[in-house]
Amino acid sequence: MIPTVRDIDIAGKQVFIRCDFNVPTDEFGNISDDRRIRAALNTIRYCLDHDCSLVLASHFKRPTPGKFEEKYSLKPVAKRLQSLLKKEVIMAKDVVGEDAMSKASNLKSGDILLLENLRFEPGETKNDIEFAKKLKKMGEIYVNDAFGASHRKHASIYALPKLYPKGKRAGGFLLSKEINFFYKIVQNPTRPFVAVVGGSKVSGKLQALINLINVVDKLIIGGGMAFTFLKAQGYEVGKSLVEDDLIEDAKKIMKKALEKNVKFYLPVDVVVAPEISDNVPIKFLPIQEIPKDWMGLDIGPATSRLFREAINDAQTILWNGPMGVFEIDKFSKGSIKMSHYISESHATTIVGGGDTADVVARAGDVDEMTFISTGGGASLELLEGKKLPGIEVLEVDKLVEETAQ
Ligand code: AMP
Secondary structure (H helix, E strand, O other), X not given: OOOEHHXXXXXXXXXXXXXXXOOOEOOOOOXXXXXXXXXXXXXXXXXXXXXXXXXXXXXXXXXXXXOOOXXXXXXXXXXXXXXXXXOOOXXXXXXXXXXXXXXXXXXXOOOEEEOOOHHHOHHHHOXXXXXXXXXXXXXXXXXXXXXXXXXXXXXXXXXXXXXXXXXXXXXXXXXXXXXXHHHHHHHOOOOOEEEEEOOOOOHHHHHHHHHHOOOXXXXXXXOOOHHHHHHHOOOOOOOXXXXXXXXXXXXXXXXXXXXXXXXXXXXXXXXXXXXXXXXXXXXXXXXXXXXXXXXXXXXXXXXXXXXXHHHOOOOEEEEEOOOOOOOOHHHOHHHHHHXXXXXXXXXXXXXXXXXXXXXXXXXXXXXXXXXXXXXXXXXXHHHOOOOOHHHHHHHOHHHHHHHOO
């Protein structure tokens, strides 16, 4: 377990919070989805209520390291945060430069400073200790609330917390909530535990599937990855997405499911089209009948019904990956229906992955889910059974004592 802000003494101190403000923006640079900013508010408010001054830091997309570029500035985030908190957020002009340092050293209790995009500094992605030492000057306490970045060994996630002794570093509420859902529910779920996995490729989720097969009661596969499994079963899948090099792995997973008595579900019908486009004819066909030059781009209505039946008795449902090319309306029905079915169930429902969270938002089911993860890559690594560097560094005392300087 990691200590949270509640477990350490933060009263009146200057707290450095590593947030994940890596929000999506539209073509005009407007924030199109501020869930990640909202998700950080609990920890921020808790610290403000304890008379802290705050230094907030985050990365934002992928700027060229070492170069300031206006389009990667966190200024729009400062504005959104300000309106959400109804409180001034001071924006630094740099990350660890003169402006940030002087503003950080003049903060009073209740003040909030947001540093510029951490990735403007080359030291961030290199996990550079010298850069971390500069960041440390700005906070007496270190808090990691950036779950979505905790699978990366970057300076603000990994090198920096190592510089803080026990009692001066902790996880924020968002981080601990994510850990709670992913670690605990996957390790000790209320059964039946059903995993619904979709998305484009098997390769991206192979390790997660291998890990999940050991813990679930049912595994439901949809999306593009289903076709590698269907081909492994001998079906002709036309031009559908198939990873031929993973057919053997797909067979192994299905064999293991059988051995472990895990019920395994694949689509029985699909929505097919000649190509991925809005302007093409579509057909609803059983998987036995996919034409040679067509591709499967969504699960069909019979599959939706089958999957609904399969999750009917679930007590815990984990969903990662859309059932089809949901970005295009005519291929989004299977994913939208899946979202409705999962949200209507009486199970504890956990949604992971940015695309899946988008489907749930589009379906209008956000409030109906038990928990929607803010970190796609990070939640997948937890499902793979990996320890995330940003979490490990908060829980392992020895590691910290050894390297603290
Ligand atoms: P992932 O990042 O692996 O979770 O995959 C998400 C992507 O998978 C989305 O952009 C979907 O458009 C895509 N996808 C889902 N189903 C299919 C399919 N049948 N064929 C091709 N791409 C798909």
